[in-house]
Amino acid sequence: MGDPGGAAGTASGPEARLPLLLEAVLSVGTDLELPATLQHLVDTATELAGARYGALGVIDPERGILTELFTSGLSQEERDRIGPLPSGESGLVGLLVQDPQPLLINDLSADPRSSGVPEGHPVMRSLIGVPIRVQSEVFGNLYLSEKREGAFTEEDLAVLRVLGSQAGIAIGNARLYETARQRERWIAGAAAVTTALLTGKSPQDALATVAEQARILAGASAGVVLQPTDEGGMEIVAASAVDDPGDIVGTTIAPGSPVLEQLLGGEPVFIEDSATDPRMTTPVRTRFGPSMMLPLQSGGRLIGTLALPRRRQGDPYTVEERLLASQFASQAALALVLADAQHNRERLAVFEDRDRIARDLHDLVVQRLFATEMMLESTRRRAAGGESDELLGRAVDELDSTIQEVRTAIFALQQPPADAPASFRGRVLRETGGAAALLGFRPSVRFRGPVDALLREPVDQRLLAALRGALAAAHRRPDVTSVEVEVDATARLTDGTAGVRLTVTDDGLREDGAGRGTTFGWEAPR
Structure with a gap:
């Protein structure tokens, strides 16, 4: 970003600022990546209005609080001193969240609504802000503070409103692009899981594949699959994590847990903070923050639950992410059912083939060997003595040993052909x-x-x-x-x-x- 006080500081009238506004409007939509679009927007608005500081707060439409904040004019050190992101539930930041109307205040110290400023926050005496709407939905708010020359005017507010209106269109396009890319990734991930499961993976490997692919696609800290236990609870049977998941596998949700009834009923569960939510009772919950627990269900059959917890203080899941993950879980459940059916067919074919071999060995080979042994034994007794007796005895022993080995082979064939x-x-x-x-x-x-x-x-x-x-x-x-x-x-x-x-x-x-x-x-x- 160039010097915020440069061109904007020398352009005083509407005619002088019009070329800058047109340039800013055109430049806002140059990026298709949403984070880049938002950062470019706040930088452009700050420069155009000649402000020292700028911020763009993104609002969670479900909870009505700020979830992201893009800033201009603040160094990383200053952002660290300010501390956690404001929730938008109080103060002037919250005013625009609760009542999305244009705002112009040139003396914050005299406004009773100004409160909740954290320690370490730069001194700000003036503020203008406008809501940014994407179609009819309020996406976020654009704030500017501390005009470098003079005070903020109605003209500044009008310029900011025009920029905010154009930004809504650019953000809508960026969101459509990001949504399309997200859907593409999830569809490709579901296809990869289906292909992997139908290539003959063992049941345990199949569940691990689902957990790992879902973790990567959701940007989660871990991906785990839980299955019902005989005692009425649920147990983590497969896990994929950024760190070693060894101590996660085997963790159980005891019967009677508040969240268990929903999971066993095949209902999705969305958690804001796993570490503090009273419904979560597992010892590993303290590691995680936002989480979603999705049923792996196909044709009315509940295979298990796919849980995707993010790290503590991680970004909450959006409505779009929840929808895509739920669709992935349904597709993965169907793939697991198909893979299980294919595995059972292959096992049945192996069983049938091994039964046939075992019957042939028992009914034909062993009986013939036993009959031959009896004939040799009878011949040896009639020969009674001499070298031929010794040779016949050795032949009988060899046949007896062969019979034992064949019986052992039959015994092995009758065992389950497990992995x-x-x-x-x-x-x-x-x-x-x-x-x-x-x-x-x-x-x-x-x-x-x-x-x-x-x-x-x-x-x-x-x-x-x-x-x-x-x-x-x-x-x-x-x-x-x-x-x-x-x-x-x-x-x-x-x-x-x-x-x-x-x-x-x-x-x-x-x-x-x-x-x-x-x-x-x-x-x-x-």
């Missing part, structure tokens, strides 16, 4: 969880030592194969009511070296008829 866990501990729990479907109960599992850190390939794969074999053997024994699995990653082997030991104990009838209880042991160096 493989990344950790070794998770893979062990998956194997025992799959065995529960066949045994009728879940085996107990105990780990000793940091198994995830100590076990590496190929030892972990060999241990899992041994575990599958032991669980399959336990399943074949009669009257098994309990199975205990222990993985000891700190074991010492017989030669004193560090190793891992697997122990599987069940209480079924022993194959040799000598009572109950069988223990399977396997160990290997790490």
Whole structure:
């Protein structure tokens, strides 16, 4: 901005100021970005009127308070000294907010309405202001203070009104442009989420994708997905945050929370300040300010809630942002339902294929192997002695071993084809969880030592194969009511070296008829 007191200070009559006004009117609409348009407007008005200070306050139409303030003539240091943004609920700033009419005061000290000036505010003795209307809605107010030469006049006020009227048109255009860009971003984000979810992501990854995309689009501090719990509350099951979201996941809203009834009913909830709103009860609420909580709902089915809290003292969500985020949540919910249906179809296809393979192995391969084993055993008994007896015995043993391995493979095929866990501990729990479907109960599992850190390939794969074999053997024994699995990653082997030991104990009838209880042991160096 040039010297505010330059051309404006030497132009005294309406004719002399007309070219400057025309230039200002034309220049106000040169920017399509709304913040740039508003800053250019207040700078232009300040220069045109020959004022020392200028400000443009943006009004929240729902709450009737100032939400943004663009200034001219103030350094950043002076703005910091003034402190928080005035709410516009009192004083002369509030007068224009409550009664949007042109205002001209050349002696603020004599006006009883002048109050609430914060410490650190520059001394101002005069003020003119006009409302800025976008169509019929009051968008904000333009204030000018401290004319450099003389006092503000009705002519200054008339010039400011013309500029404010033109500014309303420019702001309307900038808002349409910004709204179009916002809609484009949200539509592109919803499309990206749908594409990502339909490419085969796991349910947990799908929820995390929704949370992350929504956080980025909304400019939120965090994006979280909550789902109903069995106890009647809601739990954060996926989160994306600027900082580490690890301590956010698992946070619950307890049953009876004031906000819970709305969330479980599929209603959106909009919060002005999460840290102070009495409806918010989670321990993480103190980190956040404005927030919206939107239902993830499709076809009457409530999948969960998408929450998008902003940082403390963050900008409140506008009506347009709330609408776009609600549309995104509806689209994301539909994509989640479609992805879940696709995932179920794929799982069903895998189940059917694995059942077919297991039946073929059991009905054809195992039966033929068993019949061949019986034939060899009968031949060995008739041969009775000699080298041929030994060879037949070895063949019988090999067939028996092959039968056991095939049965183990059948057992593995009958387990749910869930997504493989990344950790070794998770893979062990998956194997025992799959065995529960066949045994009728879940085996107990105990780990000793940091198994995830100590076990590496190929030892972990060999241990899992041994575990599958032991669980399959336990399943074949009669009257098994309990199975205990222990993985000891700190074991010492017989030669004193560090190793891992697997122990599987069940209480079924022993194959040799000598009572109950069988223990399977396997160990290997790490």
